[in-house]
Amino acid sequence: MKRALNSLRYRFFLALGVVLLMALLALGVIAKVLVIPALLAKEEEYASQELDRAERAINNELKHLSLLNNDWAVWDDSYDFMQGKSPDYLETNLAEGLVFKDANLRLIAFFNPDGSPYWLAGINPGSGEYTSCSSLSDACQWTRQTVQALSTRIQNDTTQTRQTWLQASPERALVSLNPVLRSDGSGPIVGWMAMVRSMNESWFARLEESTGLPLKVRAVRDLTTAWFGTTIERIDEKSMLATRGIAALPQGYHLRLQATLPRQGFKASLETFRFALYWTIGLIIVVVSVVLILLERMILSPLRQFAAFTQQVQSGKAEEPPSALLRRRDEIGTLAREFQQLLELQRRQTSSLVELSHHDPLTGLANRRLFDQTLEETLQQAHLHSQPMGLLMVDIDSFKNYNDHFGHPAGDACLKAIADAMQRHFLRPNQLVARTGGEEFSIVLPGSSEAVCARLAESLRQAIEALGLPHPASEVSPVVTVSVGVACSAPEQPRSPQELVDAADAALYAAKQAGRNQVSMEGEQATA
Structure with a gap:
């Protein structure tokens, strides 16, 4: 057994077997370290793109709300209403709250230039009834937090331009604030008009219909910025939950956008890779087998002949190499003739290396x-x-x-x-x-x-x-x-x-x- 293990033939077989195992192991490592992470990264990119699409849809909703608010605020009728010159304005435009249902609005609020409430109208989320008040009276108490936040923003704002933002508290909503001007855009500013669109079930239904994604938006009280990136929670092999933080007001809050996404792309890519991996393993086994056969015929058998000849030379039983080796014109055929020259070359190279190891390559001085x-x-x-x-x-x-x-x-x-x-x-x-x-x-x-x-x-x-x-x-x-x-x-x-x-x-x-x-x-x- 020991003699067989010392044979070059069996050592080659063993080495190629080890190479085969290492190749299979390398394929497994490549799959785990490179391919799977690449597929997961691609999946994360897909999730990020889908959240980008959902976020664009929300931004489009904000733009739509801003345009709607601008149409109402930059209007002679609204301008006259803020100056007390249009007594039938409310009856004509806000009667029975039809505009709130048509435009999916929660609140329309008019403010004086100093930010104090001028008129409030909207749908009470508790009762579902339409209310219209000139102040934060009992009927409009439900608007208090939102109206106070809007008043503060008007008082602290110096730009006097229209603004939109997402609101996380007291309820999830889209908010637009616009100065009240004449229809031609001239002033002076006589007040402010705010529109609030609640992120209610009907709004989510319309958003899901436009994006094709099952979306959720949650209000989160969090003073850190850690959630303003994209995170992915892989629920199982078929679905994953993608989450992203979105800036919102008031300060200390943000909205967390979530979408449940399918994982068909990852699964299909993984199956394709496994199929290719199995074919690669089979091909490697065939190649190694062919290499072993050719190695035996072209190298190992002649080398065994040469080894037998050197043993015979040592014992004095042979003086000339086998004629089959002498007829070869490859490396094995020249091995016997060049052996001594190679040894001499090796001695010269060793001497040169010793010389180099004792001197500094830049100056030539001793090192x-x-x-x-x-x-x-x-x-x-x-x-x-x-x-x-x-x-x-x-x-x-x-x-x-x-x-x-x-x-x-x-x-x-x-x-x-x-x-x-x-x-x-x-x-x-x-x-x-x-x-x-x-x-x-x-x-x-x-x-x-x-x-x-x-x-x-x-x-x-x-x-x-x-x-x-x-x-x-x-x-x-x-x-x-x-x-x-x-x-x-x-x-x-x-x-x-x-x-x-x-x-x-x-x-x-x-x-x-x-x-x-x-x-x-x-x-x-x-x-x-």
Whole structure:
């Protein structure tokens, strides 16, 4: 059994079986993560469009009410009535409340310019009787809340233009408010006329007939704005409840528009996807089966022959590959002839990768890995032979400002120029210049005392300053400069690599604190 599992043939079969299972799993994941959410999103878009249509229908009702109110308010008869010049106005136009039934109105209210009630007429929702009053008397008490809200709005309004809005309290209604003017639209304004259309059963019946949607509108007292979006509650596989908040008055209320919608589109799309999914699964199984057969005939069988040949070569029973393999002109036919060359190529590539892994691609200097390795080896040699060694840590002054001023391409060019200057400056064997940070460099100086290190550090600082690379954004100099921290390991006081790095870093920090463009020895005052 173990030998069979080690066979390439069975491993291929197993791998393709795993691929088949993964493909089936991927299809399931795609269905759950992509397809189903996409179908649900499309369903949500459909629900939003239907609510948009319902909301447009409500807005059309508001426009119709506004036009009706405007026809009555901008009329010479109404204008005369507000001035007490048309005593038969009510009898002629509002008698017995016929206009309320014809126009599906709950209330018509006339107001003086200051917002006080002038005349009120409407259908009492409690008794269903027509009432007409000159004030909020007992017969018109049912209008009190609406009339007071309208009075307040007139008193607070400065635009003196017609307005429409949805009302959530004391009852759900559409409201239109219009200044009373002459028929030609001239003034002055002698008062206001308001029409209120209740969202009653007959109104909903007409709205459902025009939209084809079963709609509900509920008044909700809610001070937040969380409900002014579209939400969907999927009741079952056949229907869903779409809800949207609509702005309404008074403040602190809104209307919640709800529509029960069918889910046939989602169901049909889901069935279509499942049908396509089953066909895809069947096709994948057929393709994998064909691939397995072709794999056996074209690859696995020849490879088993080649494996048998290599075993025979090891045992000394064969010297030439089978003639069937020699006649092949594909990859398997060239495998034996190219094997050694491929190994040699692999060795060369590995060597190149090792080289790349030790050097910074921008400057060509040693990178942090090679620096750490070299520093440890150099310290070991210095301790072994009782020799001093030094470490310089170099940081370009205000390099971030340089990048911000000139841009990163110019910053890269600056790094290259400074790296080239460092390489020209340190040419002795075993000296190593490395880029160990963005604008930070480290230099290993074997066999160098503190005095030599200080002299080399100052010489390097002057050489970089002498490059004259313009740096108008520098806080130190008009040209690019560096700060250098110097630390040494002496035979009488050897240090570990980390101790030496920490000492050089502390010295570099001291050079920066002292004003930059300076060399600082560990434990000493920085010098420019």
